[in-house]
Amino acid sequence: MITDNFIGNNRSSEGNKLFKTFNPVSNEMNPWEFVEATEAEVERAMVLASDAFLSYSKLDGKTKATFLRTIAKEIENLGDLLLNTYMAESGLPRGRAEGERTRTLFQLHSFADMLEEGSWVEATIDTALPLRQPVPKVDIRKCLMPIGPIVVFGSSNFPLAYSTAGGDTASALAAGCPVVVKSHPMHAGTGALVASAVIKSIELLGLPNGVFSNLNSSSIEIGKQLAIHPGVKGIGFTGSVKGGRTLYNLAAQRKEPIPVFAEMGSINPVVLFPEELKRQGDSWALTYADSMLLGVGQFCTNPGLFIAVKGKELDNFSQLLKKTLETNKAGTMLHPQIHANFTKGKEFMLQNVGVVPLVNISEGLLPQQAGQALLAVSGETFLKNPLLHHEVFGPFSIIVECNDNDQMLEVLANLEGQLTGTIIATQQELQNHMNIVQVLQQKVGRLIFNGVPTGVEVCPSMMHGGPYPASSDARFTAVGIHSVKRWVRPVSYQNWPDKLLPLAIQNDNSLSIERTVNNEKTRNSIL
Incomplete structure (x- = not known):
């Protein structure tokens, strides 16, 4: 079996370099092979992601929530094939595989709940006071908006929860950002199966081609190419200090520097x-x-x-x-x-x-x-x-x-x-x-x-990050719904026509979300 890359919704295997994953329990290579992505395939994936962003970023929360729940369902539908592949590539027992799958599904549903509730966009409205003296006050409204295509690097020690459809990917998709995953070479088979579940979900719902891509690579070259690609607007990484710092430096040296949210080293x-x-x-x-x-x-x-x-x-x-x-x-x-x-x-x-x-x-x-x-x-x-x-x-x-x-x-x-x-x-x-x-x-x-650090609860109050080198930005968490804030930025609209504003800050509050209007929390419409 040869496993391709997913360039958007399409399978692709243009490269001539193949690699295999390893079973540490049997101490031998697994039978399936993976085609290393080429520079041309990376380029196509990024072009598709940039094009998809134009429409995907405008989708309402309920549509994105349905997408995440569909991904969860399709991952669950993979059944024992996914669990057996996970175990063969990691050496971890079935109980750990089942537990991590449960956590992955829970993360997807948590972000779906967040999207359906809607207040995560932090809608803030200050209405105009045209008669204010000595200077009239203009109408200003603000909410969080997605930043663009995100590259997620799969984690070696969490083949599901921190990888292909794990927390970084789920939070980026929830924010309205297309995702290109650089699959981890140690569990590329697990990643390919999960990627197929994401692609199937995109096709079932008729979402834009390019919302998600999955690239195979056993070397660092594809990762470097992604880090400097002008279409990439943010990076999620879980791994070593060396790897995280390399990505951080590459991103900082770009003509347009971009944020790298890297979880790296900690002795706790x-x-x-x-x-x-x-x-x-x-x-x-x-x-x-x-x-x-x-x-x-x-x-x-x-x-x-x-x-x-x-x-x-x-x-x-x-x-x-x-x-x-x-x-x-x-x-x-x-x-x-x-x-x-x-x-x-x-x-x-x-x-x-x-x-x-x-x-x-x-x-x-x-x-x-x-x-x-x-x-x-x-x-x-x-x-x-x-x-x-x-x-x-x-x-x-x-x-x-x-x-x-x-x-x-x-x-x-x-x-x-x-x-x-x-x-x-x-x-x-x-x-x-x-x-x-x-x-x-x-x-x-x-x-x-009076506890232990192992066992990271996935909940809104969890802070999974810390001062360097634990992570590259101590203000953000990589776990829980607040991790979505890594992939958004606040945008203010001044004197903007109401019907052309994002739904979250229009007068009628059709989303029925809690907003801050003139310094007061309310779900009411603005008359």
Whole structure:
């Protein structure tokens, strides 16, 4: 089986370069082949996307909501074929495949709900006061409008929820932006199946050809071409700091710079306080062992750093965490390249002066299995060596043993931006150390009290992003309905004829959405 690219609604396979995906459990190539997209196919996809934007951007919310719900239905209709392909390309179990599919469908329905409700456009109206003195006030109205075609780069560790029809694509389509997906080469088969569901939905509803394209590529060249193409108006990326920064730099150097919303690196620090560890440290050690090993540590929210003051409570926590990690079986990673990067990163960390290995599973492993590791360092060592602050993507964590609370504060202050920061403490300890909370808050997008960072709830209040290098723009989330704000911009209309305005800011409010009219929230029409 040879799988083509989707250039708009049409299949295309002009290139002569083929590649395959890999099954990490069987440690062999999957049988199907994929045709690498050519520069000419990229060009056609972008021309179609730019043309489609002219009409797709004008569609009402209910039509776009129907589109997203149809995509969800067609993905569900793929049934076991999708789940089996997902498992063959990722090595992840069926339960994870089913869970991620459920999350993908939920995201699509969430954006559909948002579109049907309608107030997400933030309609604001200030009516004219022609008799105002000394200067008459003009009529000014504002709402959010889509920015244009978006390129989405599929994520390696989420073949469904962060890839072809995942959060980036769903939010961009909800905003009114056509999407060109650069499919991830590690799960191109999964991506092709999902792409077929999106294309079928477009055809069923008679939407413009070019609203969606899916490009296969095993190299970085197609990604670079997309990043600099003048038709692209925004980029969504989930991956490494290196990859995200490369796209960011390319986009900034364009004649017309464009936004790159990249989720990149995070070690998700966990601050441990002694009274809470004394109270239920054993429970927290077991909980965090599970969090570290979840998905073989291949989550952007994996707890990669524990920070605490030296003492009996920390020793007990460390020993039980160590024992639990040692008794768990090693898991299979997503791909040989991810496994190689994990192994290299772990070995590099172990070679640093002052690092004490508490756990380092390295014997009896199958070819793509990752042996979990837990290291310990002093606060002084961690502060002197910034290389210890870097992420090792996989089941890997470091315990930083601080001399006192002041040193713990210094360690936190020297961290780079993170997606999450967690505090394990009693409420009294939390209250007594608000200076630590304040420093941590400046470093993260999500603050967690007595919980784990893994397991990102998809809801409007979720902030999945953080200061650089956790993400390229800490003001925006990549999860939940508010992620749509990445793909829109506010536009004001001054003294515009009512019937030529976007529906959201016309006088009669035919959409029945909540609007801010002369500084008051209302669903009423303007008389």
